[in-house]
Amino acid sequence: MTSEFMAKDQHLLLLESSSHFPLPHGMTFSYGTAGFRAVGSKLPSTVFRAGIVAVLRSLKTGSAVGLMITASHNPILDNGVKIADPDGSMMTQHWEPFAEALANAPNPQSLVELVFHFTKEEGISLGGGGTCAEILLGRDTRPTGEALLEAAKQGIKSIVGAAALDMGILTTPQLHWMVMNKNKGMKASESVYFMQLSESFRCLMDMVPKGTRKDCVDSRVVVDGANGVGGEKLEQLKKLLIGIDIQVRNSGKQGEGVLNEGVGADFVQKEKVAPSGFGTKDVGERCATFDGDADRLVYFRISSSNCNGIDLVDGDKILSLFALFIKEQLHILNKQGDEGTNNVLVTRLGIVQTAYANGASTDFLKQQGLEVVLTPTGVKYLHKKAAECDVGIYFEANGHGTILFSEEYLSKLQKKCDDLACHSPGSEHHKAALRLLAVSKLINQAVGDAISGLLLVEVVLQHMGWSMQDWIDLYNDLPSRQLKVKVADRTAITTTHAETQVLEPSGLQEAIDSEIAKYHKGRCFVRPSGTEDIIRVYAEASSQEAANALAKSVSRHVDHFLG
Ligand SMILES: CC(=O)N[C@H]1[C@@H](OP(=O)(O)O)O[C@H](CO)[C@@H](O)[C@@H]1O
């Protein structure tokens, strides 16, 4: 077959298959902060086209990539699609404009033109020719998931030489983890995922220091699965876990409730109330909640029996707990013995947050001597920044985050651990090295993962000998308020300094500054949302009334400048 013939073949195949997936009338799709999202029934054409993008990404990188069908915390009838790069992280931002253009191609002819133009530009050769692409597919429990999976498969099949590997119903982080493992030449099945988590958890539990207050730390945690995929998976995993008593509610079983309806991490964090299925019987219990695709985790405690109020332990406090633990282990690892012979393993530990992190958490982390960096909103920014460190911990306040260990650092740590195993087995130094290695296996290195995050929180609390109250008392959150302002064109606001300062329209930042100056501990910023057609206003101050008033007055300025 000549390459010209193959290109012609490819052209016809794409034309034919895309004609079965027309763009829904009057709709425009954008690759937002976390892929495409819309009502599930409107998404077949988008998912078909995302299948094509995934194949091209796989051809370009010569590695397997992932395609996940989920709409996270959105209502059950919504759905969405996002692509995972070969290292398991979000697809490179550099490809988002192409993904978006393809999703909006008005007809098969223009779709084919876009594909051929883009592949030429990127130096990707189409038409089989020996190269093959591999796409790992996953979906959550949404009713439209099955049909959309079929659309993805059709999109993948429309490029010659591409293979789809259906990994089944998964959490988003499981799929990202599988992509990462597959490309490292490791096994990528769910059973290996469960095995890795349960074994590293056991290893950390076995090394909880004796004689701490651990006996007073309840090993019981009640988890709200948001009636989504995370609850089901946790039910499976918990059978392999020792030393922890996990009770799963809202696990998505028939009759238990509707996905994300009055349940889940997004609901609990935003509304600051207990999820459905939790009540007075749970007062004082340590409770956790996942979002619909289990990549977010927050904790809460029902504070009193006569109201629905909760003590929220958000992503910032999870980050603070992890940071203290990692810092402690690094300190032990590098401590000099009497002979002063311990070789120091130089470690750059970095913390990454966004401007939405509660100011009290940032102050707390800095007081601990930690290096804190802010990035724009969205995991793709935080992840990239954290990956610059030897050990980088990132979290959004809403509970999405993880701990990254660089490959280079991990091999140095492994070497140090092997040395210690020879020269001082069972020493405190050796145990610290083993703990850090176990953390790198327990915590998902590809993306934030509610299940692995939950296990790490649980074992760190045991290690510290901390009750839920001790954790809550780490620092007091500053009162805050978030508001949404509907404007004619949200792109009229541009920002700088990790979205904390407005550049355009001119004069708006001065107006915000003059409001902030009126409040003790006032902090406020505005930015266009990447997932909704609104401007977000965030304000903090020393009292709730002041935070409310600051947010309100700044919203008025936004409305005045852009309304
Ligand atoms: C303030 C806030 O919580 N913003 C969320 C939200 O982004 P916006 O761009 O703010 O709409 O959705 C993102 C995707 O889930 C998440 O990463 C981010 O943290």
Ligand SMILES: [Mg+2]
């Ligand atoms: Mg999610």
